Amino acid sequence: MNDHRYIIHAGATVREALVQLNTLPGATMVLFVTDGGGRLLGTVTDGDIRRALIRGTSLDSPVTEAAHTDFRYIRLGSRDVAAMKRCRESGITLLPVLDGDGRPVDIIDLTRRHTMLPLRAVIMAGGRGERLRPATLTTPKPLLRIEGKAIIDYNIEALAACGIDDITVTTRYLAEQLDEHFSRPVAGIQVKTVRETEPLGTIGSVTLTDVARDEGDTLVMNSDLLTTVSFEEMYLHHTDMHADVTIAVVPYQVSVPYAILSLDDEHPGLVRGIEEKPSYSYYANAGIYIFGNHVLRRLQDGVRCDATDLVDRAIADGLRVTYYPIKGTWIDVGSPVDFRQAGELIRHHNSMNSTR
Numbered sequence: 180m181n182d183h184r185y186i187i188h189a190g191a192t193v194r195e196a197l198v199q200l201n202t203l204p205g206a207t208m209v210l211f212v213t214d215g216g217g218r219l220l221g222t223v224t225d226g227d228i229r230r231a232l233i234r235g236t237s238l239d240s241p242v243t244e245a246a247h248t249d250f251r252y253i254r255l256g257s258r259d260v261a262a263m264k265r266c267r268e269s270g271i272t273l274l275p276v277l278d279g280d281g282r283p284v285d286i287i288d289l290t291r292r293h294t295m296l297p298l299r300a301v302i303m304a305g306g307r308g309e310r311l312r313p314a315t316l317t318t319p320k321p322l323l324r325i326e327g328k329a330i331i332d333y334n335i336e337a338l339a340a341c342g343i344d345d346i347t348v349t350t351r352y353l354a355e356q357l358d359e360h361f362s363r364p365v366a367g368i369q370v371k372t373v374r375e376t377e378p379l380g381t382i383g384s385v386t387l388t389d390v391a392r393d394e395g396d397t398l399v400m401n402s403d404l405l406t407t408v409s410f411e412e413m414y415l416h417h418t419d420m421h422a423d424v425t426i427a428v429v430p431y432q433v434s435v436p437y438a439i440l441s442l443d444d445e446h447p448g449l450v451r452g453i454e455e456k457p458s459y460s461y462y463a464n465a466g467i468y469i470f471g472n473h474v475l476r477r478l479q480d481g482v483r484c485d486a487t488d489l490v491d492r493a494i495a496d497g498l499r500v501t502y503y504p505i506k507g508t509w510i511d512v513g514s515p516v517d518f519r520q521a522g523e524l525i526r527h528h529n530s531m532n533s534t535r
Contacts, residue, residue: 185273185286187223189214193231193245194238196223207272207290211283212246218281221246252277255284258297260415267293294411295342296398298469299390303382304331304402305351305375310514319353321402322360323518326525330512331402332365333525338398339366341410348402349384351375382486386478393472399486401466405521407507408467416503417469423498424474424490427467429509434458462502465509474498 184203187196187210200208200223212221223246231245232238251266252275253259266274267289276285287295308320315323321331331348338346346368350357354374361370373387382399390397396417398410408427417425439457443449468486474493478484494500510521 185209186211186213186283187242188212189220189241189243191242192239193228193236193242196242196245197225197228197238200225200228207288209273210242211275211286212242213283216280216282219250219252219275219277219283221248222250223247250275252283253287253295255279258295260294260296260411260418263287263289263294264411264415291340292342293340296410296414298341298343298396298398298410298414299345300338300343300347300398300400301385301388301390302331302334302346302348302400302402303384304348304357305354305378305384306403307352308403308513311512311518317353319350319356320512321348322356323512325405325512325518325522326529329360330405330521333405334400334402335368335370336366337406338410339368343398343410344368345390347371347373347388347390349373349375349387351378351384377481378483379481380483380485380488382489383478383482383484385475386480386482390472390475396469396471397475399468399470401511403512404466404509405512405524406465406467406505406509408465408505408509409507412506413467413469413503416501420501421499422469422501423471424493424500425469426490426500426502427465427505428462428502429465429505431461431463432458433461462504465505466511467505 187199189212196210199210208225210223211219212223214220220243223242227247228245236244251271253262255276255278263274272288272290274287274289275283276287278284304319304321306320308315311320322329335346348357348361348370350372351374358372361372375384375387385399413425413427435457438453438455440450441452441454443451474489477489477492490500508524510517510524512518512521
C-alpha cells in the first residue's frame, strides 16, 4: 500500500496517534493499527481516543488501548458489492482491503469510489449525431461539452466512481478525435478505444473488444446519456434476479387527446366502452444494459446487430431478461432541446454541490 499516512504501528502511543491524525488530509480522520507483521489489529479515530481518555487511558498508553477492534474490511480480490454498500450506508468512509494474511494492501475511500463493481464497460460512441448538426459536423457528439466537460466524460467518471476501471469506447465517426481524447486518462482510468470500419449497429461493435471472452458481466451503454442511474443498484438487481440481461428503463407516458373506444374482440363492430383522453404508462429503453458475457458471445464478428435484436434473441431462447427502472435523472442528449436541458441540469447539480 502506497499511502502510509493512515497506518500506525501498535507500539505507538495515544499521543503519537493524535499527532498523526492531525496531519491527515480531508475530513476523514482514521488510522489503521498494525502489528509487527503488518497485520491489521484495529482502527482508531478522534472519537475512539476521546472515549479511551474518559475511561482513564493516558496519552502515553499504547494506541491499541484506544483502538476499535471490531472493524469492517474486505478481502483482496473480493467484489462483495452488497457488503460495501452496507459499509457506506453505516457511515464508514475508509474501507481497508486485506490480503490473505490480514495485511492492508489498499484503502478504499467510499466518498470517492462508492463501490467496486465486478463489471467491465463498453460505451458506444460511433454515431454521427445528425440531429445536433452543425455542432457535430466537426466534433463527435460524445465530445460536445456541457458546462466545460465532454458528455462522455460524465459517464466515465460515474463508472470510475463505482470501481469500474476496464472501459472500452467503440468509435467510428470522427474516431481520431476520440482516440486523441482518450490518449490521456479520464477520472484516473486509461480508457481503451476500438474503431468500427463499417457500421455494426448499437451493439455489434462489442465483438471488437475482448470483454465477451471471459465469464461474468459487461455493462454496455450509449455514450450520449446524462443520468444519475445507480450502477450499483442496477448490478445488485441483476444478480438478485439471476438475470442474463438487465435493461435500464425510464417511465414514459403517452397522453391521447381524444376519446378512445374500447372494442369488443369477440363481436367485431361492437363497442364495449369509451374512455376520454386516456394516458398510458410504459417503460422506455434507456440505452444502458448489463449483459452476461455468455450472451455477448452470441454476437458474430463483423455482423451488424442492434442491442434490441440481441435482447429479443435472448428472450426467444428462454434466457432471463429483467428491467431496472432508473430512479433519478436520464437525458438522451440527441437534440438541441435535450442539449440545453442537459446544460441546465448540470448547472443545477453544480450549484447544489457548491452549497453543501
